Amino acid sequence: MAKVLTQSEAKSMGLAGRKSLEIVSGEKGSQAVTLRLVEIPVPKPGQTLRGPHFHQGFEECIFVMSGEGCTEADSGKYPLRSGDTILIPPGEKHVTRNTGSEPLVLLCFFPVPDIAGRTSQER
Secondary structure, eight states, X not given: OOXXXXXXXXXXXXXXXXXXXXXXXXXXXXXXXXXXXXXXXOOOTTOOOOOOEEESSOOEEEEEEESEEEEEETTEEEEEETTOEEEEOTTOOEEEEEOSSSOEEEEEEESSSOOGGGEEEOO
């Protein structure tokens, strides 16, 4: 049965240095996908930034809704702007940072219903 999931019902992930709302996941009835809306603010001078992480056994697809940023990954640095998409393979360490003058807003897609148990900080 189809289901409408609203942003107001999304689960706040409480991740450091960003606002992350989990809109779709196994908790919401998904069998095979997680969708997060992420907003990364412009960093403040001296602010400690989030470190890299990786996903065991599944890829991540990030669509940039607005703003400018850069994904730093094992394979290189990838500048991003509104309308761009980056696909990160399973197991590749990565972090996306805001490099612009306004919030960086992302849609992050994962082909699994629960990413928490298979996401780890830098190895």
